[in-house]
Amino acid sequence: MHIGFLGLGNMGGPMASNLVKAGHSLSVFDLSQPAVAELAKQGAQGFNSVADLVAAAPDVLISMLPAAAHVKGVYLGDEGLIAQLSKPTYLIDCSTIDPHSAREVAQAAQAAGHCMLDAPVSGGTAGAQAATLTFMVGGAAADVDKIRPILQAMGKNITHCGDNGNGQVAKVANNMLLGISMVGVAEAMALGVSLGMDAKVLAGIINTSSGRCWSSEINNPYPEVLENAPASRGYSGGFGSDLMLKDLGLATEAARLAKQPVMLGAAAQQLYQAFSLQGHGNLDFSAIIKLYLKE
Amino acid sequence: MHIGFLGLGNMGGPMASNLVKAGHSLSVFDLSQPAVAELAKQGAQGFNSVADLVAAAPDVLISMLPAAAHVKGVYLGDEGLIAQLSKPTYLIDCSTIDPHSAREVAQAAQAAGHCMLDAPVSGGTAGAQAATLTFMVGGAAADVDKIRPILQAMGKNITHCGDNGNGQVAKVANNMLLGISMVGVAEAMALGVSLGMDAKVLAGIINTSSGRCWSSEINNPYPEVLENAPASRGYSGGFGSDLMLKDLGLATEAARLAKQPVMLGAAAQQLYQAFSLQGHGNLDFSAIIKLYLKE
């Protein structure tokens, strides 16, 4: 199968790498020449522009881009790849963008005879490298089944979320809840310790009680509670606070368009915005606990 | 062992019952005569006042009362049981109250030669009846070991949380996080569905992703997602919204005294307060999702 891949950043790079390892014929493009060169070294064919890659007529085209503006720019318009592809193609956008944009692009793709799927991921750069990502996929069930083997070269869980855009909906809803939970764990841990409890004892109780959640069990924000969590290495690595801020922005904006209140989601967004203003946007998102601890 | 028990309400009643079943000699008091009569029928000895029960000189005295004011009223002062007990006694307060009051009472008890433990529970009325409660215990480790067999007649997990008051700290921190998580799940579910997702599919994705928590897995607030959850039976039964409101009030008040910010905790408290004002305080606390759904 001939696969095209657009966007070879922190996530896209290792994902493309895993496709090569799985034996696919891969055509790649990125604005960064070194990123293209790196994949070429691994066996992919590098291209100098989207147009050139499109002209090579891949059977499947995967994109992993920073934001909706990039996705729309690459897919839509007279010069966009939807218009330029010479044959019906499987299009898979793995970028995390708002559901409305995802549906707009999918509609344009389908109108032009292509199959389109939104397939945002979770699992971070570690998951991208280890091919253990979770894909949340929106689109027709038959299409999901067809491209499943390709996604399985990059990830472990391939979840069908419903029609086009629902992959993004699932991601946005889950990550909003994740952001709220993380702030909630930060507040509960900071409160308990300030009232006299040992942080590890408190974490242990929460993790066997009704307060338990991924953020308390796997990425506890209090320092030294979990040996391998970012909180025990100065909040380096992990999922950056500014990425959480971006996802919370997608969630509240989607909520606004859907006329849906999200009180705690909006509060969490503002707290991450304030945290970013203080210059901490590059720390793991569990570092939000710094807002609650005396320096 | 001769055990005294004060407070035979929805929680205290079945707890006392389990002590009788375990073979303890039990002396009980409650302002409600029928509650006392019910326990007497099961084999306990009923008393007409705290003073009478105290005069019977139990070895251990357990209390399960609605709020700090009741606890202080019963334990402290010249007429309080701390002053009236004729011999050193093991005092175990299972009420959920603020940590400061718990420490104040414990200090008075110890000054008078008694051993005191705060031991609030989680698990609800179902746990009280099934003797599967979790006890979060604050006090000296040696004392906890001594009364452990008694608590085991009423519960499954007996967790030592540290010094006096720390049982209350653990409860308050856990339940604040629980309230935040529940509102967060309600928002995420309502948002996802309003954006076009199926509720069960969304819950499935969240429960295998980083948004998962007790509230999404065990007590999902969206109707018909979990067959046996309160959300699938009109939010009856379960842990009442006004009880969650009380616990969030304890958390923010303890935070105020500790000079500790709890942004989402305070927001959750206000949302439950608004929900209660609308007349829904007696519904399970997962019913908070009603704030997010069109009627």
Add this chain to the structure above:
Amino acid sequence: MHIGFLGLGNMGGPMASNLVKAGHSLSVFDLSQPAVAELAKQGAQGFNSVADLVAAAPDVLISMLPAAAHVKGVYLGDEGLIAQLSKPTYLIDCSTIDPHSAREVAQAAQAAGHCMLDAPVSGGTAGAQAATLTFMVGGAAADVDKIRPILQAMGKNITHCGDNGNGQVAKVANNMLLGISMVGVAEAMALGVSLGMDAKVLAGIINTSSGRCWSSEINNPYPEVLENAPASRGYSGGFGSDLMLKDLGLATEAARLAKQPVMLGAAAQQLYQAFSLQGHGNLDFSAIIKLYLKE
């Protein structure tokens, strides 16, 4: 002076009317034929499309449209009026839209040789009818001076706010503060009354103290405090809750793009969203106090 006017709704209609009364030669268009007919009856010339109106080559063109999408749709693109106007024209957009869109349109207009100003208004339909609107104008000072006489036919205060887009910035910042203040007054009034105070006495004290603001003095949300306020006539008339919700959405979205936290602004937005979900979006925005009063 020959003036074109696009958008004859609740605001645009009376504004256009006042221009006719002031003796201007007016060309008008709206999707609603009755709205065009009404202005024609008053002496304006009605057109069947934007293109026809543009072909009539007005010297000044004023637009009053619902949202940024409409403004961009009418002004931009090959078929947009910026491209179609045959001579340099003064363009004045009175719509309330986000500052980024306002700047994007202004840039396009200037690139094509037109003068463009953003001039959102405050004062509501009453101000539009009485020609007492406040105009917050963004653009070059010299341009503002030139079109001032035209705006003065529709309003009382013409405030220059700085460069293009700043009219929108001023409006968005002021209205976000207005929304916060209104919720704040609602909370303070409801709290005081629930604690035993007379509403009028409390309003009197606030209005002579440091809590005083436009919302407490001019549009007090508590019923029967101000005889002529919406609160004393079932919250009819005035500035609709859904319009406040729209403005709060513009504010938080502009804040997101500017990476600026707005905690209370976001909270106010969510409260108005929840209020709208309950079906109250058409009531005056002071009706938000209903969230705080027992029914």
Add this chain to the structure above:
Amino acid sequence: MHIGFLGLGNMGGPMASNLVKAGHSLSVFDLSQPAVAELAKQGAQGFNSVADLVAAAPDVLISMLPAAAHVKGVYLGDEGLIAQLSKPTYLIDCSTIDPHSAREVAQAAQAAGHCMLDAPVSGGTAGAQAATLTFMVGGAAADVDKIRPILQAMGKNITHCGDNGNGQVAKVANNMLLGISMVGVAEAMALGVSLGMDAKVLAGIINTSSGRCWSSEINNPYPEVLENAPASRGYSGGFGSDLMLKDLGLATEAARLAKQPVMLGAAAQQLYQAFSLQGHGNLDFSAIIKLYLKE
């Protein structure tokens, strides 16, 4: 008239001073000997204890104490002044405390045959020195009339707020709104400037529009907007952030007891708590804008 005065701090000191200047015979006590000595130098008679002062049998007794615990400690109990006063006395508590405590003390005073009024003040230390304070007085109208001349020696506006406790209710409701308004102005100013507006121009527009409030007009938090505001002298002087935090705590606690939601009031409290945690509690409360500005 022989007046007793308890509490000679930053507020009580100058208030007592103004009573001496007005010709009253003043008996004073404070835990700080230098504070007593200072007033003695001005003509008051100093006492070494509350008991001694009470024994001197003043006709009127005024207290100005830090918190409810102090007020209850001084007034209530067998050793409290209510029990110790030998004749019916006018009792005026000018401390800012919660309404429930104010009513509890007033009830005890009246049961013992004294007249009691709660009379918290606004106006700060500057108002205390210049005798321009505002008194918000709760109690019987006839009593307010009788002590009005005494209060007029210390303040300009004497407002009767209704029955006992209502002075505190008025203060707490007004100051909660003040805290919300200040944060709102901080957010609106920071947002407008970050979007490209000049701070003074924006303040000018807000102050002639619907966003205007005491915080925008008199104590604008943006630096250099108002020459004489704390914001233009490094936020020194004025009303400290920790005092605003205390008042917001009184408001949310009173709201909790009244089962009244106060969403923005609680959010403002948490923001001031976070600000205090960062070490800024002694700055004027307008300094909260620091949470919104890049350092």
